[in-house]
Amino acid sequence: MSRRVTGCGEHALRYSGDRTSRSLTFVPWSARRIVSLSGEGRPRRGCCLWRQRPLFRRNTRCGVHGQRATQVARQPRDAMMALGGESVSAAVPDDDDDDDDDDASRDALGLDAKLRSSPLTRVAAAVVGMVAAVIAYQGGRRVTAPVHPSPGGGTPPASLPSGWRVLRSGVLGAAAFLAVRWIAYNRAYTQQLQHPEQLADADSQFVDAAGIRVHVKACAPRDTAAAASLRKTLLLLHGFGTWLFSFRNVQQPLADRWQARVVSFDRPAFGLTERPRFVEAYTTEYSAKLTNELLERFSATSDDGDDDGFRCLIGHSLGALIAVRAALMRATPPQAVVLVAPAILAAPPPLRAQTSIGRLLRGLLLPFRVATATLLVLLRRAVFFALEFTATLSIYSLRAIVGRSRFWTTGLQSAWHDPRRITDEVVRGYRRPSRAVDWDLGFLRFLRARFASPPGVAGLVGQVREVATGASAFASANLVAALRQSGVPVLIVHGDQDRLVPLSNSERLARMLGCRLAVIRDCGHVPHEERPEEFMQAVLPFLDACDASARVVAC
Structure with missing residues (x-):
């Protein structure tokens, strides 16, 4: 045809x-x-x-x-x-x-x-590469020349060996060829970027919250009678590298089966939410503040108009950490928290040495711990400065990596237990935000916020002290202890085949919190995507029990 x-x-x-x-x-x-x-x-x-x-x-x-x-x-x-x-x-x-x-x-x-690119572009890149190679080869013939030749004849000009000239010309020619192709690739890539509104779904919303424009989806029960008398609100928080697309299999079913308003949103640096310039927007504290503001804005009220509705935070992976921080920041804590494959370190704080032998061993190991902590802090600062001063190169490299379909397929396969469930629709859905304007800048700002360090020598010494003394383990243990003391009911949902966050971590976390752990069989890091029906069967009874308890307390 x-x-x-x-x-x-x-x-x-x-x-x-x-x-x-x-x-x-x-x-x-x-x-x-x-x-x-x-x-x-x-x-x-x-x-x-x-x-x-x-x-x-x-x-x-x-x-x-x-x-x-x-x-x-x-x-x-x-x-x-x-x-x-x-x-x-x-x-x-x-x-x-x-x-x-x-x-x-x-x-x-x-x-x-x-x-x-067109054959003409490839030919142009090849020509530039060959010209650079010829110039490099010819330039290697004479690297020095006699300034004042003697009467009997000047010294023969020094030249590079033929093999080195060929090697240098080949390297420079290949570099010029790749540079032209790279520039052409990134120019074409930039022209394909679109505004987030053009990539959004028909039921997407863009609201102003915490000083930025946030991409939100809010689902209500399809039953109009139930939707008119809503008093329950669920807020879903996605994990690292994902966006609200990951809740597509459970958001509307949760709204229909539990008669609640279910809201999901994209955190800064992910999805279709605005990528602001200030780095504070990419911190965990800012995301927790944004979570509480959206929870209040979309919360349903009771039938008589009083603000005593049921509120629940459901966080997946890194979103579970934000859900915990948001719950602890609220003056009135939510009625329930669900942690799905939580990326929260469940380790007890390091024990202080109580005996003389323990203190002696701790003192002997102190130089080694300080040296290791110093290397880790210096590496962290090196990454931060590399992101700060090589932004253009980092963006081009990030585009080359994220633009490949293999990158997304490999990443999803590491999170899913059954790769047959990773359809083309799933891959396309996850890749969609990478077509939004400034997505790469937002991700670099997110990394800068993660690797940011206090300036000066005092900041360096403070970081070394924190790493050497295990301050992160203390912070995680304190966070878990604060959640348990708050009295908020917690449910942990985890897949038994999770390769990213081990099931043993959630088992320890459940013991530390004194809460129930629901294990979903033959499931990876994303139970709400890979096993949506089993996920809802684990979550809905917990929500019913929490709602009944909240009603009793209210009475």
């Missing part, structure tokens, strides 16, 4: 209807070209009338969350073109179901890691 370039005006529209690739391609009218495709998807060039050769040609696919081809057609030419023609996939009706399945497995958001 083959179809020709059609259209008029500034751009021409070409539809390639082969079985392996269907795309709507906008070609500059000044670069008219007629291409026919065979049934196997192998291009055969027809008549070509070139007036201008585009610098880039790459296929950018967009699906239900991306822009339609008709919308892209209305965009300005410089915004739509990447120095030339641009290809944007759209849903094309076809009677062949196999073709639809093929297209569904493709990247629907233009997230193909290899933004392919």
